[in-house]
Amino acid sequence: MRRWFASVALQLAVSSTAVALALAAGAVFIVAMGKDPIEVYTKLIEGSVGQGYGLGQVLYKATSLVFVGVAVALSFRAGLFNIGAEGQIYLGGFAGALAGLYIYPSPWVCAAAAALGGALAAVVPALLKALRGTHEVIVTIMMNFIVIYGVNYFTGRIQEPETVHTRGLADSARLATYKETFEGSALNSSLWVALAMAAFATYLLWRTRTGYEMRAAGLARGAAEAGGVRMRWTIAWTLLLSGAIAGLGSINFVLGNKGYFEKEFSAGVGFMGIAVALLGRNHPIAVIPAALLFAILSEGAVAIGRIVPGEIVDILQAITILFLLVGTVLLDRAIAAWQKRRQQEASRV
Amino acid sequence: MFDAVFSFGMLSATILLSIPYVLAALGGTTSERSGVVNIALEGMIVVGAFTAAAVTWWTKNPWVGLAAAVPAGMLAALLHAIATVTFRTDQIISGLALNLLALGATKFGAKVLWGKPHSENIAKLPTLWALAPDAQGVATFFHTLLAQPMVILTVTLAVIVWLLHSRTRLGMRIRAVGENPAACDTLGISVPRLRYIGVVLSGAFASLGGAWLAFEVSQFSDRMSAGKGYIAMAAVVFGKWRSWGAVTACLLFGASEALQQRLQVAGTRIPSEFTGMLPYVLTIIAVAGLVGRARPPAGLGIPYEK
Numbered sequence A: 001m002r003r004w005f006a007s008v009a010l011q012l013a014v015s016s017t018a019v020a021l022a023l024a025a026g027a028v029f030i031v032a033m034g035k036d037p038i039e040v041y042t043k044l045i046e047g048s049v050g051q052g053y054g055l056g057q058v059l060y061k062a063t064s065l066v067f068v069g070v071a072v073a074l075s076f077r078a079g080l081f082n083i084g085a086e087g088q089i090y091l092g093g094f095a096g097a098l099a100g101l102y103i104y105p106s107p108w109v110c111a112a113a114a115a116l117g118g119a120l121a122a123v124v125p126a127l128l129k130a131l132r133g134t135h136e137v138i139v140t141i142m143m144n145f146i147v148i149y150g151v152n153y154f155t156g157r158i159q160e161p162e163t164v165h166t167r168g169l170a171d172s173a174r175l176a177t178y179k180e181t182f183e184g185s186a187l188n189s190s191l192w193v194a195l196a197m198a199a200f201a202t203y204l205l206w207r208t209r210t211g212y213e214m215r216a217a218g219l220a221r222g223a224a225e226a227g228g229v230r231m232r233w234t235i236a237w238t239l240l241l242s243g244a245i246a247g248l249g250s251i252n253f254v255l256g257n258k259g260y261f262e263k264e265f266s267a268g269v270g271f272m273g274i275a276v277a278l279l280g281r282n283h284p285i286a287v288i289p290a291a292l293l294f295a296i297l298s299e300g301a302v303a304i305g306r307i308v309p310g311e312i313v314d315i316l317q318a319i320t321i322l323f324l325l326v327g328t329v330l331l332d333r334a335i336a337a338w339q340k341r342r343q344q345e346a347s348r349v
Numbered sequence B: 001m002f003d004a005v006f007s008f009g010m011l012s013a014t015i016l017l018s019i020p021y022v023l024a025a026l027g028g029t030t031s032e033r034s035g036v037v038n039i040a041l042e043g044m045i046v047v048g049a050f051t052a053a054a055v056t057w058w059t060k061n062p063w064v065g066l067a068a069a070v071p072a073g074m075l076a077a078l079l080h081a082i083a084t085v086t087f088r089t090d091q092i093i094s095g096l097a098l099n100l101l102a103l104g105a106t107k108f109g110a111k112v113l114w115g116k117p118h119s120e121n122i123a124k125l126p127t128l129w130a131l132a133p134d135a136q137g138v139a140t141f142f143h144t145l146l147a148q149p150m151v152i153l154t155v156t157l158a159v160i161v162w163l164l165h166s167r168t169r170l171g172m173r174i175r176a177v178g179e180n181p182a183a184c185d186t187l188g189i190s191v192p193r194l195r196y197i198g199v200v201l202s203g204a205f206a207s208l209g210g211a212w213l214a215f216e217v218s219q220f221s222d223r224m225s226a227g228k229g230y231i232a233m234a235a236v237v238f239g240k241w242r243s244w245g246a247v248t249a250c251l252l253f254g255a256s257e258a259l260q261q262r263l264q265v266a267g268t269r270i271p272s273e274f275t276g277m278l279p280y281v282l283t284i285i286a287v288a289g290l291v292g293r294a295r296p297p298a299g300l301g302i303p304y305e306k
Helices: A002-032 A037-047 A052-077 A085-103 A107-123 A123-132 A136-158 A191-206 A211-219 A220-226 A233-246 A251-258 A269-279 A287-304 A312-348 B010-034 B040-060 B062-084 B091-114 B137-146 B149-167 B169-180 B179-185 B191-215 B228-238 B241-268 B272-287
Strands: none
Touching: A002 A312, A002 B091, A002 B272, A037 A052, A037 A287, A037 B272, A052 A191, A052 A211, A052 A233, A052 A251, A052 A269, A052 A287, A085 A107, A085 A136, A085 A233, A085 A251, A085 A269, A107 A123, A107 A233, A107 A287, A123 A191, A123 B169, A136 A220, A136 A233, A136 B228, A136 B272, A191 A211, A191 A251, A191 A287, A191 B040, A211 A220, A211 A233, A211 B040, A220 A233, A251 B191, A269 A287, A269 A312, A269 B091, A269 B149, A287 A312, A287 B169, A312 B062, A312 B091, B010 B137, B010 B149, B010 B169, B010 B191, B010 B228, B010 B241, B040 B091, B040 B228, B062 B091, B062 B191, B149 B191, B149 B241, B169 B179, B169 B191, B179 B191, B228 B241, B228 B272, B241 B272
């Protein structure tokens, strides 16, 4: 238990240091522009979590990021890098809307279709990786573009005239919103689904045989295979599940917010999800605070826009990831050096 | 329709549309051959486009803008090299972060300089001689293409990169470092140094591709790379990590884009979404080994540790 606490504390320290350093680097930027960084950062907080609407928007944006972050973290744990979340959430949203429009307008049906759509976008990389060992990174990147082009084509055939979105879903398919509490923000009940997914992924990874096999595959593929892990099955299942969770994330927009599928509704979320998974050190629960942080930054960007261009937030997010990457490597090296020293001391005695 | 597709116009459109892909893919090949995955081509393209536009706008001289794009791209690439070679971070995540940084920073820069997410109009690169307005046939085809300084530059660079990889000591060492870094290290070849060279060169090439994009439309606009870096990365894979293979792949992708434009003008039924998908589908087929086997450099993506 002490070791567990130590490891959590260390990882938390690395993540917070990376965020702090990124904010400091951002402050240098802001000073260089002749503006006051304290004022900018205060505005950023006030404009996001400082009022009901902003807080609702932060939670709304974090919901999507939790879905995608959990999806990416899950695949990372199995040593697989799912860059395809961008396409998976897109196809998921389209499938969910189609199900609501043409099959049955129920959130259950739509959500199931969204998950299936997400998994469908992951079928090609999953099969190629499992059967032929094709590197999933290249295939998932390519699938993003293929899926986006494909979905755009079919959306073009059914979209409402003069718009880039489908017909609205019946009210029976929509999710509960909290517009009174959060002053009309887009927050909706898919937040709970996102949290449930984080809990489900945690349970799956650390409490089931499947999760054990996934983690074993991620830590040492050869040893896992020799130990009887069903490698092909694990690879395929992990990527499909990751795709399904990412696809399910689309309900936040389609069922919770707008009530229709819209072209490019998820632009960039897939990549943000990777950043969030990384910041959460690939732990589904730790993904939640990471998603909140990124949501605060992106919602706060609107508020600071009058002082400095809001894009400073994109820079902050990118620098956070870079610092985090370097920090993680340095931490791992320090731990390795420390363990080596301990071993040497132990052998001397 | 037939005449529109099989024509010199189609051929010259193919070549012009391929330029940014070819330049970025030459860079991608160089970087990946040295063992460093370069997803950051996208970001380097947009940095090149921004710098070329900003400097041209400032100095009123497109040549200075073009020249300035190169060190800017190299600087972006240097970040990727520091993260991946010195700190041995995950090359894919570092690349994604760099793309995010480049897209954000250039849009930020545009808002600071011009107060909007795109630039003022900038001067185009001058053609080497005045173009005939309605160019037709084989003579004018060469007349039109060879007047574009970037066409000449791109072809020259393609030959140089090919010679670099196949004929020079530096190029062979770059390749060796990507295949078997441990062996190179044993022979006293510095793995980090060569990987730095490979990555930084890729930034120079990709940013030239970005500069071409900016000059083509006489301005920088936010996200104008529009996935071209990923197509270039696909071309590297599709070209089996060889420079001439990557160039061929880029020409193929450029041709599919030219075809798409022509089909649209001709009003055919083939939706542009399907022609747009083509490069990505082909790349999956190539990388899956369904047609021949694309073998990446053995040390690709693996940080080297002494």
